[in-house]
Amino acid sequence: MNALSIEHVSKAYSLDGVARPVLKDINFTVRRNEIVAMVGASGCGKSTLLRLIVGLDNDFRGSIVCDTQAASRTKVGMVFQDHRLFPWLTVEGNVALAFDNSDLTARQRQEKAKHYIELVGLAEFSKAYPRQLSGGMAQRAAIARALAQEPDTLLMDEPFGALDSILRMRLQDELLSIWERNQVSIIIVTHDVEEALYLADHVIVMEPNPGRIRETIDVALPRPRDRNGVLLANLKKHCLSILM
Numbered sequence: 736m737n738a739l740s741i742e743h744v745s746k747a748y749s750l751d752g753v754a755r756p757v758l759k760d761i762n763f764t765v766r767r768n769e770i771v772a773m774v775g776a777s778g779c780g781k782s783t784l785l786r787l788i789v790g791l792d793n794d795f796r797g798s799i800v801c802d803t804q805a806a807s808r809t810k811v812g813m814v815f816q817d818h819r820l821f822p823w824l825t826v827e828g829n830v831a832l833a834f835d836n837s838d839l840t841a842r843q844r845q846e847k848a849k850h851y852i853e854l855v856g857l858a859e860f861s862k863a864y865p866r867q868l869s870g871g872m873a874q875r876a877a878i879a880r881a882l883a884q885e886p887d888t889l890l891m892d893e894p895f896g897a898l899d900s901i902l903r904m905r906l907q908d909e910l911l912s913i914w915e916r917n918q919v920s921i922i923i924v925t926h927d928v929e930e931a932l933y934l935a936d937h938v939i940v941m942e943p944n945p946g947r948i949r950e951t952i953d954v955a956l957p958r959p960r961d962r963n964g965v966l967l968a969n970l971k972k973h974c975l976s977i978l979m
Contacts, residue, residue: 738888738920739765739788744797746783747945756945757783761797763939763951765888770914770921772931773939775978780946781924785890788922789813801888812886816893818877820865826852826876827861833883851879854913871902875909882917891923895930903927904962907934911958928974932967933960940977950977 746758758780765771773781786792788799789811801811820829830848839847852861855875865873874894881889894910895903907930914921925931931938938952952974956966 736767737764738767738769738801739922740798740800741784741788742798742800744784744787744795744799745945746780746787746792746795758787758795759945759947761946761948763948765920765922767887767920768918769937770923770935771937771939772935773922773924773941774926774928774931774974775941775946775949776943777926778946779941779943781941782892783946785813785892785922785924788888789890810884810886810888812881812884812889814874814877814881814889814891814894816896818865818873820873820876820880822865825862825864826857826868826879829865829876830880830883833880847883851883852876854882854916855879856909870898871906874898874906878910878913882913882919886919888920888922891921893924893926896926903930908959910934928971928978929962929967932970932974933962938974940974 741761741763744758744761745756747754747756749755761784763771773784775781783792787795827845827848830851831844834844834847849861852858855878857872857875857879860868860872868876878894895906898906911934923931923934932954935954938954940949940952941947942949952970954970960967
């Protein structure tokens with residue numbers, strides 16, 4: 736069953752009275768519990784597409800359909816490259832924001848926040864403020880806040896792009912662990928081809944001017960994947976040849 740269906744989506748911005756196309760005829764689906772990665776050069780509309788999916792921009796042509804259950808709209812969470820935590824709130828306070836519009840009691844909010852903080856391995860830092868966290872810890876807190884919304888689909892826009900390579904690989908593995916436990920569909924935008932192939936079931940390769948899908952690569956490799964394996968290396972070579 737599909738968690739998300741993108742059909743004939745196009746988007747243009749007006750610049751000096753002239754329509755400048757950003758996305759052209761985008762079509763793909765994301766099945767339940769799948770990870771889909773999007774790669775491509777800057778300016779090919781990857782982040783713009785995420786904004787359309789999450790509902791931050793409704794000015795587009797085509798159709799974006801989230802799967803529904805019992806007539807209730809599927810929830811979509813978002814994680815940005817910069818963690819966007821509120822500096823005056825603790826980790827617990829930031830995660831608890833996900834429950835602001837709920838009927839939960841203060842105690843229930845605290846318990847649920849605690850659950851998601853533990854899920855990302857930050858139990859010892861629940862009372863810490865963002866300034867007291869490393870970059871990787873802050874990003875994990877942002878992921879906890881997004882998961883606390885209990886989304887069916889999680890959108891991630893270059894979530895590890897600002898981290899060093901060792902921490903980046905560590906958080907990739909943590910993300911896979913969280914995904915296995917929560918079984919949430921994930922769409923991740925990245926410039927890192929290796930990251931896309933290591934994480935995703937399918938990699939959408941985009942090209943710019945205007946942004947459109949060049950090819951979709953199916954990554955039919957079992958997890959955990961060998962970062963240095965021949966099969967992954969061959970897929971990387973193919974992906975890079977498309978991007979060149």
